Structure formats: C-alpha cells, structure tokens
Amino acid sequence: MTLLPPGTGGPAGNGGLASARLSSRPGLAVALAAPVSLVALCWLPRYAPADRLALGASLAAAMVVVAAALGGLEGGEPRRQAGPGPKREVVASRPAWADPVALSTDRWLALWPGVAGAGAISSWVARLGGAGLLSALAFGAAGVGHGAAPSALAALVVVALVLVSVSPYGLPLMAVALATVAAAGAVVTVGGIVALCRGRLTAALLPPAVGGPHGPAAIAVHSATTVVLVCLLAAGLLAAGPAVPKARGRGARWAMSAGASTAVACWALAVPILVRAGGLSSAGVARLGGARALTTALAAVLGPLGGGDAAGMAHAVVLVTCLAGAFGAAGAATGVAGKVLSDVRPARRGRRRPGAHDDGTTPALLARSSAPRHPALAIAGATGLLAGGVALIGPRPWLVVALGGLATGALALIALAPPSPGRRQRLPRLLRVAVALIWLLAVGGALGGVGAWALVGAGGLAVAGVVAVRPRPDRAALAQLFGPTHRQRAAQLERVAGTLAHKALPGLASALEALSAGEQLRLPATELAELKAAARPLEATLAGGPHAARQSRTSDALVEVSKQVARLAAAVEAVARLDTNRLEELVEVRVGALAHANRNLVDSQWRRRQLLDRTVRAAEEERARIAANLHDGPIQRLAALGLVLDRCRLRMDREDKDGARDLVKRARTELSEEIRSLRQLMSELRPPILDEGGLEAALRDHLSSWTSASGIEVRFEPASHGLLSLDSETVVYRVVQEALANVAKHSRAKLTTVTMSQSGNGVQVVVRDDGKGFDAPPQPDLLRGGHFGLVVMRERVELASGRFEIHSAPRTGTEVVAWLPTIMANRPVEVA
Amino acid sequence: MTGSRMPRLVVVDDDNLLAEELAGLLTDVGYEVTGVANEAMQGIALVDRTHPDVVVMDVRMDGMSGTEAAGILQRRHPDLPVVLLSAYSDEGIRQAARDVNVAAYLVKGCSAGELLSTIGSVIKQSQARRGPP
Numbered sequence: 001m002t003l004l005p006p007g008t009g010g011p012a013g014n015g016g017l018a019s020a021r022l023s024s025r026p027g028l029a030v031a032l033a034a035p036v037s038l039v040a041l042c043w044l045p046r047y048a049p050a051d052r053l054a055l056g057a058s059l060a061a062a063m064v065v066v067a068a069a070l071g072g073l074e075g076g077e078p079r080r081q082a083g084p085g086p087k088r089e090v091v092a093s094r095p096a097w098a099d100p101v102a103l104s105t106d107r108w109l110a111l112w113p114g115v116a117g118a119g120a121i122s123s124w125v126a127r128l129g130g131a132g133l134l135s136a137l138a139f140g141a142a143g144v145g146h147g148a149a150p151s152a153l154a155a156l157v158v159v160a161l162v163l164v165s166v167s168p169y170g171l172p173l174m175a176v177a178l179a180t181v182a183a184a185g186a187v188v189t190v191g192g193i194v195a196l197c198r199g200r201l202t203a204a205l206l207p208p209a210v211g212g213p214h215g216p217a218a219i220a221v222h223s224a225t226t227v228v229l230v231c232l233l234a235a236g237l238l239a240a241g242p243a244v245p246k247a248r249g250r251g252a253r254w255a256m257s258a259g260a261s262t263a264v265a266c267w268a269l270a271v272p273i274l275v276r277a278g279g280l281s282s283a284g285v286a287r288l289g290g291a292r293a294l295t296t297a298l299a300a301v302l303g304p305l306g307g308g309d310a311a312g313m314a315h316a317v318v319l320v321t322c323l324a325g326a327f328g329a330a331g332a333a334t335g336v337a338g339k340v341l342s343d344v345r346p347a348r349r350g351r352r353r354p355g356a357h358d359d360g361t362t363p364a365l366l367a368r369s370s371a372p373r374h375p376a377l378a379i380a381g382a383t384g385l386l387a388g389g390v391a392l393i394g395p396r397p398w399l400v401v402a403l404g405g406l407a408t409g410a411l412a413l414i415a416l417a418p419p420s421p422g423r424r425q426r427l428p429r430l431l432r433v434a435v436a437l438i439w440l441l442a443v444g445g446a447l448g449g450v451g452a453w454a455l456v457g458a459g460g461l462a463v464a465g466v467v468a469v470r471p472r473p474d475r476a477a478l479a480q481l482f483g484p485t486h487r488q489r490a491a492q493l494e495r496v497a498g499t500l501a502h503k504a505l506p507g508l509a510s511a512l513e514a515l516s517a518g519e520q521l522r523l524p525a526t527e528l529a530e531l532k533a534a535a536r537p538l539e540a541t542l543a544g545g546p547h548a549a550r551q552s553r554t555s556d557a558l559v560e561v562s563k564q565v566a567r568l569a570a571a572v573e574a575v576a577r578l579d580t581n582r583l584e585e586l587v588e589v590r591v592g593a594l595a596h597a598n599r600n601l602v603d604s605q606w607r608r609r610q611l612l613d614r615t616v617r618a619a620e621e622e623r624a625r626i627a628a629n630l631h632d633g634p635i636q637r638l639a640a641l642g643l644v645l646d647r648c649r650l651r652m653d654r655e656d657k658d659g660a661r662d663l664v665k666r667a668r669t670e671l672s673e674e675i676r677s678l679r680q681l682m683s684e685l686r687p688p689i690l691d692e693g694g695l696e697a698a699l700r701d702h703l704s705s706w707t708s709a710s711g712i713e714v715r716f717e718p719a720s721h722g723l724l725s726l727d728s729e730t731v732v733y734r735v736v737q738e739a740l741a742n743v744a745k746h747s748r749a750k751l752t753t754v755t756m757s758q759s760g761n762g763v764q765v766v767v768r769d770d771g772k773g774f775d776a777p778p779q780p781d782l783l784r785g786g787h788f789g790l791v792v793m794r795e796r797v798e799l800a801s802g803r804f805e806i807h808s809a810p811r812t813g814t815e816v817v818a819w820l821p822t823i824m825a826n827r828p829v830e831v832a
Numbered sequence: 833m834t835g836s837r838m839p840r841l842v843v844v845d846d847d848n849l850l851a852e853e854l855a856g857l858l859t860d861v862g863y864e865v866t867g868v869a870n871e872a873m874q875g876i877a878l879v880d881r882t883h884p885d886v887v888v889m890d891v892r893m894d895g896m897s898g899t900e901a902a903g904i905l906q907r908r909h910p911d912l913p914v915v916l917l918s919a920y921s922d923e924g925i926r927q928a929a930r931d932v933n934v935a936a937y938l939v940k941g942c943s944a945g946e947l948l949s950t951i952g953s954v955i956k957q958s959q960a961r962r963g964p965p
Contacts, residue, residue: 631892635919636847639940643853646944650860670849 500565508565511572611795614788629681637674641667687733695729696756699736703754710744712752712769719757722822731800731820732756732765735793739767739816742789747771747814762802762821769813776808793818839955840864842882844875844898845890845917850940854888854917857944858951872896876904879912886935886954891918891925899925903932911962913954917947 644667651659682688690698696718707714724732736754743752749771756765782791790806793816797804802820841863845851848870855865866882869875872893879887887905891898902914913935918925921939929937935954938947 631919632847635940636850639919640847640850640853642941643850643857643944643947647853647857647860650857650944 500561505565508568508572611791615792633677634674637670641670690729690733695724695732698733699754702737706740706744712744712749714752714754717753717755721756721758721763724763724820725823728800728820731796732818734796735818736765736767738789738793743769743771749813759819762819764817764819766815766817768815771813773808773810773812773814775810776806838862838864839885840866840882841886841888842867842869842875842878842884843888844869844872846870846893861948872898872901876901879905879909885958886951887912887914888917888951889914891916891920899928899932902934906933911958913958915951915954
C-alpha cells in the first residue's frame with residue numbers, strides 16, 4: 001500500500017467534475033423521472049403493495065437516472081490523474097470504484113439499485129408488503145452481480161438507517177440500527193488507533209503543524225475524528241426520529257431536534273478536522289469537495305486495515321457516511337416538519353375527523369393516521385426537484401448523492417407513512433401506468449450507459465409488480481376494515497369476534513330468554529352498542545366501499561354475521577319496545593285498578609265512618625235506653641217501696657196493724673215485680689243463658705220469647721256443627737236477634753226459619769222468612785240505603801273473620817246468611 | 833189558709849205506683865190530696881180546677897217535663913208552691929228547677945219524714961207570704 005503523501009488532494013482529482021457536462025439523455029430522464037415520480041407519489045393517499053413496488057421502481061429509476069447523469073459527467077471523459085495539489089503517484093492496483101468521483105456509470109448503476117432496494121427492504125421490514133423484498137433482492141443481486149460489494153454493504157447499512165428514519169415501530173429498531181452503525185464506527189476507531197500506535201500511519205498524513213506521527217496530538221486528532229464520525233451517525237440516528245411515536249411526547253421531539261442540531265454542528269466540526277487529518281487545505285477542500293476530503297482522511301485512518309484498498313474502504317465509509325447523514329437529515333427534517341405541521345393543523349381545526357372513533361377505528365390507528373403526510377410529500381417533492389435540478393446543473397457529486405439520499409429517505413418515509421383510513425387505497429390505474437411509463441422512459445434514457453441487463457431485470461420486475469402483482473381485494477378490504485397490518489387486523493378481528501362471542505350474542509341470548517320467560521327485560525345496551533360500533537365499519541364498507549363487491553368470503557361472512565347480529569339486536573330492541581308497551585299497558589291497568597281500589601278505600605272509609613258514627617250513636621242510644629229504664633223502673637219502684645215502708649212504719653206507730661200488713665204485702669209484691677224487671681234488663685244486656693246453656697239454648701230461648709211477642713211462627717233447625725268461640729257465638733246470637741227484629745218490624749212474614757249447620761270450616765246460620773222482601777242493594781251500598789242494622793250485622797260478622805250475605809227481592813222473602821269459622825279453622829296457621 | 837182546713841195537694845207523677853204511694857202517705861198524715869195526675873198537662877188542669885195549696889210533681893215525665901209545668905204554674909198561679917220530686921240529683925236539673933222558682937227540690941228515695949217536713953215547710957212559707965186572711 002502506498003500511503004498518500006501529505007498535502008495530496010486524494011485518490012483522484014476532480015478536474016473532470018469541474019469540466020463535465022451533462023449528457024442529454026440522462027438529464028432529460030432526471031428532469032422527467034424524479035419530479036414526476038414524486039408528484040405521482042404525492043397522489044398516493046394510500047399504498048397497496050403493487051403501488052409500493054411501482055414506487056420503489058420509480059425511485060430506482062430516478063436514482064438510476066441520477067447515476068446515469070453522473071456517468072454522463074464522468075463516463076464521457078477520460079479520468080484525470082492530476083489533482084489540485086502537487087503531483088503524486090497513484091496506486092495502480094486501486095480499483096476504480098474506490099474513487100467516488102471516478103466511479104464509472106455502471107458502478108453507480110450497481111450501487112444505486114442497491115440503495116433503492118434497501119428502501120424496498122425497509123418497506124418490507126416495516127410490514128408493508130412483500131413486493132419490497134422482491135425489489136430489494138433483485139436490485140441487491142444486480143449490485144452484487146456487478147461485483148459491487150460496497151453497494152451491498154451500503155444497502156445493508158441504509159436499511160438500518162431507513163428503518164430508524166422512517167419506521168413507525170419505535171425504539172427497538174432504532175436501537176438495532178444504532179448498534180450497527182456504532183459497531184461500524186467502533187471498528188473504524190479501533191483501526192485508526194491501532195494504526196497510529198503501530199506507527200504504520202506515516203506522519204505525512206498529518207499536517208506539519210500538528211506534530212509527529214506518534215505524538216499525542218495525532219492520537220487526539222484521530223480519536224476526535226472517529227468520535228465525531230460516530231457522533232455524526234448517532235446524531236443522525238437520533239435526528240431521524242420522525243417515527244418516534246407521537247405518544248413519546250414532547251421529549252422525543254426535543255430529542256429529534258437536538259439530534260438534528262447536533263448533526264449540523266458535528267458536520268461543521270468534522271470537516272475542518274478531517275481536512276486537517278487528511279492534510280488538505282481549505283482551498284483543497286473547496287476544490288475537491290467534501291466527499292473527496294473525507295475519502296482522503298478516512299483512507300489515512302483505514303490505511304492499516306485496508307492496505308492497498310484503504311482508499312476504497314475510505315470511499316465506502318465516506319459513501320455510507322454521506323448516505324447516513326443524508327438519510328438522517330432527511331428523516332429528521334421530514335419528521336420534524338411533519339410533526340410540527342400535524343401538531344399545528346389539528347389544533348387549528350379544533351376537532352378530530354368526524355367518526356374517527358365511531359367507526360371502530362382503534363386509537364392506535366388514529367394516531368398513526370395523523371402521521372406527517374402532506375408536509376413530508378411536499379418536502380420530498382422539493383428535494384426531488386432540487387436533486388433533479390442539481391443533477392442538471394452539474395454540481396459536486398457528493399451533493400447529488402446527498403440530495404439523492406434525501407429524496408430516497410423522504411420517499412421511503414412517505415411510502416412507510418401509515419395510510420389514512422377512509423381514503424382510496426389504490427393508486428389510480430392511469431397513474432400507475434404513467435409511473436411505469438416514466439420508469440421505462442428513465443430506463444430507456446439510462447440504457448445509453450452500461451448495465452443494461454440489470455436495468456432490464458429491475459424494470460421487468462417493476463412492471464411485473466405493477467401489472468401482475470395486483471393487490472388482493474380481500475386483503476385490501478380487510479386492511480381497510482381492520483387496519484393495514486396483520487397485527488392490527490388480528491386485533492380488530494379478535495375484538496369483533498370477542499364482542500360477538502362474549503358480549504353481544506350472550507347478551508342477546510339473555511335478553512331473549514328474559515323475554516321468553518316474561519321477566520323484566522334486561523336489554524344489554526352496552527353490549528349492543530359495542531357490537532354496533534364494531535360492525536359499523538363493516539356495514540359502511542359494504543355500503544360504499546369500492547371493494548365491497550369483491551370481498552373475500554371471509555370478510556363477506558364477517559360482514560354478514562355483523563349484519564345478522566345487528567338485525568338480531570334490532571329485533572330484540574323491537575321486542576323490548578313491545579314489551580315496554582305491554583308494560584305500559586299493564587301499568588295503565590294497574591293504575592286503573594289502583595284508582596278503583598283507592599275509590600273503594602275512600603268509600604270504605606266513608607262507610608266505616610258512617611258505621612262508627614252510627615255505632616256510637618247506637619251505643620249512646622242504648623245507654624240512654626238503659627238509663628231511662630233505670631229511671632222509669634227500679635228507681636221509681638224503689639222510691640215507691642221506700643214510701644210504702646215509711647207508711648207502714650207510720651201505721652205501726654198508730655197501731656194500725658192491718659193497714660201496716662197490707663202495706664208490707666204490697667211492698668213484697670212490688671219488690672218481686674221489680675226483681676223481674678231487673679232480670680229482664682240484665683237479659684237484654686247479656687243473655688245469661690248464652691253463657692250457661694250455649695248458643696242453641698240461647699237461640700231457643702230468644703225464639704220462644706220472640707214468637708210470643710211477634711206472633712210469627714218460627715222454626716229452629718240446628719244441625720251438628722263445629723265449636724264456635726264465645727265471641728262468634730255472641731255474634732251469631734246478635735245476628736239472629738237483629739234479623740228476627742227486622743222480620744218482626746218489616747217483613748209481615750208468617751213463618752220464619754232459623755237454621756244452623758256446618759259449612760266448610762265454619763258454622764253457617766240462616767234466617768229466612770216468607771215476608772214481602774225488599775230490593776237488597778249490593779253490600780257496599782247497604783249503608784247508603786240506610787240499612788244500618790244490616791251493616792252492623794255484616795261488620796260484626798266480618799270482624800269475627802266471617803262472611804255475611806243477604807238475599808232478598810220483593811215478594812220473595814229475605815234470607816240473611818252468616819258464616820263464622822269454627823275454633824279449629826280460626827286458629828292461626830303455624831308457618832314452618 | 834184557714835186553721836180548720838187541711839192543706840190540699842196535687843200529686844203529678846207518671847209512675848202510678850209512686851204517685852199512689854205518695855198520695856197515700858200524704859193522706860195518711862192528714863193532707864187532702866185533691867187529685868193525682870200521670871202527665872204534666874193533666875196536673876196543670878187539675879191545679880186549675882182544684883186550686884191546691886201545694887203541688888208535688890215529678891220532673892221527668894212523658895210529654896211535658898215537671899220543670900216546664902212548674903214554669904207554667906208559676907205564671908198562672910204565682911203563689912202556688914211547687915215541690916219537684918225527681919230521680920235525678922244532677923245540679924243542672926236543680927238549677928233548672930230554681931230558675932222556675934220551685935219551692936223545693938227533692939230526690940226520689942228520700943225518707944217520708946224529709947218529704948213531709950219539706951212539704952210542711954213549704955206550706956208554712958206559702959201561708960206566711962199570703963198573710964192572715
């Protein structure tokens with residue numbers, strides 16, 4: 001390995017760059033392919049796999065055109081060996097691709113498909129389809145087939161970077177990529193330090209002002225260079241955090257911004273350090289460009305490892321670094337801008353999209369749907385246009401590389417941006433054809449270079465992807481229904497199935513069971529609402545979705561199940577409403593019955609009050625009668641007897657013994673009469689025979705006196721019956737007494753029959769006469785009809801837990817029936 | 833009233849037995865019972881007809897009560913003393929009797945001595961009010 005002398009400009013001069021001119025065919029292709037492809041991408045609201053394949057193909061075409069432009073810059077002219085500095089020897093064995101500026105067109109062609117393939121691989125890794133994998137394999141194979149191992153290596157690293165830049169799946173992938181890049185940086189650092197320590201790196205690499213080859217300054221410079229490189233990569237990774245979930249919050253955004261700022265600062269520091277380390281002057285850097293300066297510096301660092309290929313390795317590292325920075329910056333800028341705009345716009349709108357949650361969209365899907373799309377598209381479009389313009393103008397190649405990387409990263413970011421639900425999923429057919437035609441045009445433009453077979457293969461794959469790899473309608477429909485990823489679809493399907501199986505259907509079954517059992521309905525309102533929420537997107541898609549007619553049997557079945565369950569739920573609700581109506585009718589009936597009962601209660605209270613008044617009055621009358629009897633009877637007679645005794649004493653004083661004897665005899669007669677009167681009064685108050693002789697004897701006694709007094713014949717027909725309580729016997733006695741009094745007073749009967757017999761668990765007493773009878777009112781109206789005696793009888797009977805009836809009609813006589821429970825029947829039932 | 837003529841009385845009571853015993857007692861002690869009535873109106877007519885010196889009358893009777901009859905007699909014969917004889921000892925009835933200026937109020941069951949003493953006292957008071965002829 002021949003080490004570069006101090007002050008050299010690098011492995012190759014760039015005089016060709018300065019004097020290069022753009023070939024017409026690639027320039028035209030770039031001018032057409034890059035912007036149109038980007039514009040076409042801007043029209044992609046959602047991305048089907050075939051569209052992503054077309055995207056990757058178009059992207060590859062754009063990059064091919066860029067490379068073709070470079071090739072046009074370089075390929076048309078012989079390489080210059082002279083640099084801006086002093087002439088030096090150039091290692092003859094160094095491969096041509098080791099010089100990034102001097103790379104031939106076919107090498108670029110082999111390199112850039114690898115880069116594009118990396119984007120496709122990242123797409124695939126991001127679970128967005130298998131077409132990306134096909135594309136990546138094809139382009140990677142094309143690159144390897146050209147012996148472009150660095151391109152494959154670059155592709156792998158770019159995969160990691162793109163993943164980190166655009167993946168929406170968070171920190172784990174970022175950590176993997178970071179570890180990959182950090183490991184690469186560590187290798188570089190260790191190699192450089194080892195080289196320095198072994199002294200195999202000549203001091204000629206270092207500027208004279210820095211010091212000797214083994215001095216601490218050299219070690220510090222190299223270490224600083226390495227650290228800066230690693231920091232650059234890390235900063236780029238950090239800055240490439242647009243995919244950091246929004247849920248990570250403000251801290252994540254601050255980290256991204258800080259990463260982007262750090263990247264810029266590191267670049268600003270790295271360039272002069274590398275310039276110094278590479279022994280280049282600022283003027284040389286200005287002439288050679290940053291890419292060559294970096295290559296030179298890294299070639300010095302990697303000298304101990306690369307030997308003769310140190311410059312080639314340095315080239316690869318530079319390329320990777322450029323790409324990393326480009327991707328990182330693109331990702332960071334796009335992500336930050338997108339997040340800022342997406343944060344601002346919803347705030348301005350002040351509302352979320354209508355029906356976002358109502359159609360069953362999961363919150364995660366919603367969060368992803370707010371990912372930066374239009375700002376990213378705009379930035380990507382601007383970057384693509386800038387890249388095309390730069391390619392047309394012919395600037396430094398590293399700038400073209402950086403801008404190409406920006407475009408690639410931006411486009412990959414767009415490609416990986418989560419689709420927005422509710423939008424069209426497919427690129428319009430005409431637009432897809434246009435993209436394919438543009439790609440073919442670009443390929444045709446690039447065919448003037450080399451590597452035609454690789455381009456043809458890639459193009460064929462792309463066309464095949466566009467034409468043959470059609471998106472499956474069922475998958476599209478499922479993606480639209482349940483989310484773009486398998487996991488989301490599985491979660492949504494599980495949710496729907498879980499709702500159906502564990503909530504909605506059991507709830508419906510319970511509701512139906514409750515209805516069939518006539519119980520109070522327990523409508524599973526929550527479950528039904530959840531079921532409807534889960535089924536609504538299915539129904540909406542079925543109603544208006546473009547893929548409704550082509551859905552697979554699975555989605556058809558799901559939609560049908562949802563419809564049927566929703567129909568069942570509606571039926572249950574209808575039945576519930578019917579049941580509610582029935583319940584309302586029942587309530588009305590109950591209210592009517594309650595009102596009727598209330599009226600009866602009021603009437604009953606009125607009757608009871610009347611009866612109470614009557615009872616009180618009757619009691620007073622009874623007391624008055626008894627008082628009158630006492631006044632007219634015993635008191636008068638006793639007073640008279642007193643006078644008789646006084647007269648007797650007077651006559652005895654006069655020795656009128658005969659007169660006195662007459663008075664004593666008279667007094668004795670009056671006294672006997674008074675005793676009889678008092679006994680009758682006592683009998684009226686409480687017939688003693690009722691207590692001494694029992695009910696039948698008392699009735700016989702009363703009937704005897706009654707028939708004597710009334711002159712109406714009476715028959716008493718007692719039958720065997722159970723034992724009545726003393727209270728019930730009194731009630732029977734009073735009822736018969738009152739009934740007979742009514743017969744004597746009103747009936748004009750000739751014959752009255754009193755029967756007493758066992759009836760069920762009680763004794764039934766009937767007093768029947770053959771009198772004139774009367775229109776007996778219904779029992780509740782007895783009081784209104786002035787039949788106080790009958791009411792008193794009924795109340796007495798009912799208070800004794802008995803039943804009272806009266807049957808009468810004009811000219812048919814009257815029948816009074818009283819039933820009273822026997823002692824056994826009246827005994828309270830013991831409840832176990 | 834002359835010293836030779838025995839005082840004349842009218843007995844009014846709806847209880848026959850008591851009226852007869854009362855009349856017999858008064859007769860036994862020397863009074864002249866000019867008549868016995870069982871109703872108040874009959875008693876008033878008897879007084880109008882016989883002009884007794886004292887009327888012994890029950891309070892509670894069918895038809896007109898003794899108190900009312902005493903009021904009527906007071907208006908028609910202001911100097912005629914009326915002795916009410918009642919089974920009630922209520923103060924209210926006594927007050928009603930005082931309101932019609934009865935000469936005395938006796939409760940049935942009193943002794944014959946109390947009755948005769950009261951009647952004798954009433955007669956003396958009546959004679960004193962009338963003064964010597």
